[in-house]
Every structure is written in structure tokens, then in C-alpha cells.
Amino acid sequence: MEKMQSLEEFYRSKFDLIPENIHNGIGHFNVFTIDEYIAENAKPMVYSRKDYFKITLIIGRNRIHYADKVIEIKKQALFFTNPQIPYKFEWIDDKQAGFFCVFTPAFFHHFGNLNDYEVFNPNVTPVFELTDEQLEDVKCMYLKMQAEMDSDYRHKYDLLRNQVFNLLHYTLKMKPASKAEKQQTNASQRITHLFLELLERQFPIENVRQQICFRSPSEFAGQLSVHVNHLNRAVRETTEKTTSGIIAERLLQEATILLRHTEWNISEIAYSLGFKEATHFNNFFKKNMRMTPIRFREME
Numbered sequence: 001m002e003k004m005q006s007l008e009e010f011y012r013s014k015f016d017l018i019p020e021n022i023h024n025g026i027g028h029f030n031v032f033t034i035d036e037y038i039a040e041n042a043k044p045m046v047y048s049r050k051d052y053f054k055i056t057l058i059i060g061r062n063r064i065h066y067a068d069k070v071i072e073i074k075k076q077a078l079f080f081t082n083p084q085i086p087y088k089f090e091w092i093d094d095k096q097a098g099f100f101c102v103f104t105p106a107f108f109h110h111f112g113n114l115n116d117y118e119v120f121n122p123n124v125t126p127v128f129e130l131t132d133e134q135l136e137d138v139k140c141m142y143l144k145m146q147a148e149m150d151s152d153y154r155h156k157y158d159l160l161r162n163q164v165f166n167l168l169h170y171t172l173k174m175k176p177a178s179k180a181e182k183q184q185t186n187a188s189q190r191i192t193h194l195f196l197e198l199l200e201r202q203f204p205i206e207n208v209r210q211q212i213c214f215r216s217p218s219e220f221a222g223q224l225s226v227h228v229n230h231l232n233r234a235v236r237e238t239t240e241k242t243t244s245g246i247i248a249e250r251l252l253q254e255a256t257i258l259l260r261h262t263e264w265n266i267s268e269i270a271y272s273l274g275f276k277e278a279t280h281f282n283n284f285f286k287k288n289m290r291m292t293p294i295r296f297r298e299m300e
Contacts, residue, residue, distance in 0.1 A: 056098060203254055217243040
């Protein structure tokens with residue numbers, strides 16, 4: 001598997017330096033324009049997980065390889081990435097423009113959990129197309145970040161943290177609230193949130209000795225101390241999907257990542273994903289992908 005790119009490797013590969021404050025104990029934040037980041041002789045971006053969060057304003061046509069999806073950007077968009085899902089950019093236009101900021105989870109320690117924000121949820125496609133008017137609003141936010149980074153104001157990182165929150169909430173408000181979102185959070189939504197969080201905690205799988213703990217609705221229900229029928233009803237009511245279907249989607253997503261980016265054999269992948277036998281994993285994969293895992297790997 002492509003190893004997770006650290007923040008140190010990010011700076012070393014693109015700028016041949018490591019900032020002094022990267023290990024200051026209070027977290028790290030920085031902001032860049034894309035043209036200063038992508039030099040003519042820059043190495044191609046590797047499809048991999050990162051150990052930091054990143055929010056990118058993409059201006060121009062782009063193709064994003066995200067998890068097991070390919071997302072087309074026609075004009076301009078915001079792209080939110082977390083340390084759990086691998087990705088890379090493929091610029092279609094010759095002119096590459098925009099901004100991005102990077103930060104570690106520690107930068108927001110005591111200021112909330114970033115994973116509670118929908119844009120960083122692995123089950124959500126984290127790309128938000130922008131109108132021309134919205135583009136100008138977002139550009140102003142990044143310019144304010146850059147100006148603050150260049151200042152010598154003692155509390156500038158508090159302001160930068162606020163700017164990131166402004167960007168998060170601006171994006172979340174762009175999407176019209178659904179009927180479910182307008183309603184007060186109810187028991188079904190709380191149970192579904194806990195289920196999805198428990199499911200996602202099992203990933204990413206980084207080595208062949210790692211194995212997920214829960215794979216069936218009954219196992220998740222037992223962990224959450226609810227009856228499996230209650231869990232299934234809550235998930236169906238909140239997501240309009242079945243519990244088994246959501247679990248299968250996430251297992252399949254991780255399976256395709258492991259097949260693409262590791263040299264592990266099929267038995268090792270099956271074990272990591274909680275299948276007792278490789279044949280069970282083969283049958284699961286073939287049922288959902290209409291091909292065997294080996295065939296899928298050969299086609300990549």
C-alpha cells in the first residue's frame with residue numbers, strides 16, 4: 001500500500017523545507033495558492049492518504065480520484081479531504097489556479113471534532129461546485145487567511161481557526177436543508193450517527209495484521225446496546241438505506257482501495273475485512289462488482 005503521507009513529507013516533497021512550528025504541540029496550519037504549490041517540475045501527486053486535513057478551492061477543470069470514485073470539476077469547486085480517504089488531482093485545464101489550507105487535528109483540539117462536520121464524513125462526496133458569486137466569497141476567505149498568516153498578530157491562529165470554521169459553515173449552508181435536517185435531532189438520527197461513527201472507526205486498514213471488529217448489523221447493534229431491528233429501522237428512516245447495505249458499501253470501498261494500492265494477497269485482504277474465508281470475500285466482491293477481486297486487480 002502507498003504509505004500515508006505525513007505533513008513533513010508534504011513540505012519536503014513540494015518545498016524542500018519543514019516549518020519550525022510543525023511540532024509545536026498546538027497543531028499546525030498553513031495556507032497556499034495552488035500555483036506556488038504546483039511548480040513546473042513538481043512531482044506528480046501520489047494517490048494516497050494524508051495524515052492531515054485539507055480544504056482546496058479548485059479553479060478550473062479538474063478530475064479528482066477520491067476513494068473508489070472519479071469526480072469531475074467543470075469550473076470551480078471546494079474539495080474537503082480528511083486523513084481517512086486517499087485521493088489525487090488530475091488537472092484538465094493547463095492553467096491551474098486556486099488556494100488550499102492544510103491543518104492537523106491538533107490545531108482544533110478543544111475547539112470541536114472536525115469529523116462531526118458533514119464535509120469531512122467519509123460517506124459524503126466532499127466536492128461542492130461554486131457559482132461565480134460564491135467563488136468570490138471563498139477567494140476572499142482564503143485571502144484573509146493569507147494576510148493573517150503574514151501578520152505578526154499574537155493571536156493570529158485563533159483568527160485562522162475562525163476563518164476555517166467560516167469556510168465550513170459557508171459550505172454547509174450552500175446545500176438546502178432537507179426535511180430531515182430541519183427537524184430536531186431525534187433518537188433514530190442519534191443511533192444512525194453512532195452506527196456510522198462506529199463503522200468508520202474501523203478504517204483505514206493500514207497493515208495485514210489489522211482486522212475490523214464489526215461486520216454485521218447484529219454486531220453493531222450489540223455494541224450500541226440496541227436491538228438489531230431497532231438499529232435497522234433507525235438507519236432506514238434516517239438514510240433510506242439498509243444497515244447491511246451501508247456496511248457492504250464501506251467494505252467494498254476499502255476492498256477496492258486495498259486491491260489497487262497494496263500487494264496483499266486475496267486471503268490477507270479477506271482477513272482484514274473480517275471474512276472468515278477468502279471464498280466468502282470473493283463471493284461478496286463478485287456479487288457487488290460483477291467480477292472477481294483478481295480480475296478487478298488485473299484491470300487496474
